[in-house]
Amino acid sequence: MLALSPAAEFIVLRLLPFLLLSTALAAQADTVNVAVAANFHAPMQQLAARFQQQSGHQLLLSSGSSGKFYAQIRNGAPFDVLLSADDEIPLRLENEQLAVPGSRFTYAIGQLVLWSTKPGLVDAQGAVLKGNAFRHLAIANPKLAPYGRAAQETLQSLGLADSLAGKLVSGENIAHTYQFVASGAAELGFVALSQVQADSQATAGSLWRVPARLHQPIRQDAVLLLPGRDKPAARALLAYLRSVPVQAQIRGFGYAN
Structure with a gap:
């Protein structure tokens, strides 16, 4: 067994909690597939970087029109979360049992x-x-x-x-x-x-x-889709977007909320 000097042993003991935390985060880390309305893609890239840093989870962002995402989700696209540019499509997906009931909320007003x-x-x-x-x-x-x-x-x-x-x-x-x-x-x-x-x-x-x-308000709703139902990382992302600091950042990007 390798013997450590007192100084080395002290360093190891100080670092051990951080090493254990990193190992735990790595073990719990997951990947979330996020469909993002095109207008919100640039802001979401910045928000995603901070979320990934804080949580250890990875986000795979896909950008496009909300209407096109709706068609893809209906055809089985494996998105976990939808950040729509409206409030109609998330509601429709929920009514069609393609999204988790009660998970919808307005994350921004365009x-x-x-x-x-x-x-x-x-x-x-x-x-x-x-x-x-x-x-x-x-x-x-x-x-x-x-x-x-x-x-x-x-x-x-x-x-x-x-x-x-x-x-x-x-x-x-x-x-x-x-x-x-x-x-x-x-x-x-x-x-x-x-x-x-x-x-x-x-x-x-x-x-x-x-x-x-x-014009009618551009209420942009987020919703948890069925593939993300059992993913704690997907739920963590939605909670992150609803948090007070992130909502303040979203207003700074040029939205109301």
Whole structure:
């Protein structure tokens, strides 16, 4: 048996609790498959890094439109948690017995903005929509993306849905829509405030925060899906997202809650 010097024995005894804790965490660590609405992908990457550091669990994030995730989950996609861009799809999944009853909650309320990379193009009242200063207006697919539905409702509230129909270019999700505007394929578009805030170069452009009265609230709900029902790590993630410090961070990303 190897004999240790008093100094070495002291170090081992001091480190032993931490080694045992690390071993216990490693033994309990799990992987959680998370379907994340495209608008929340960048914030979730930051939140996931902290969650993984604190818990020892691993998160596998998939980004896309909520409507597409709904179809994939119905077809057996093995997601444990859904972070939707609306509150309808999580409720539908629960009603269809594809999600755990009582696990739904609103983790964020999205804020829609009209944004352009061109400084001064978008005014503080959104009056640019009534002029001829642009050829293309990007929105997310209203059938798949809640932000696209909110954009369509905004145009209807403003009485511009018909007159601007010929200028619309549709992205599959809000990430694609953002790229249309960022690349210059569309002079302006309806995107999420969180996307603009996450892009340091985007702040050089111009935007209009769409008043909430012009569209239905973009309530973004999380839900525990059946594959994650027996995963403590999946439940831990949902508890983490509901915690006061994380809710404060989410507000800082450009959401209300």
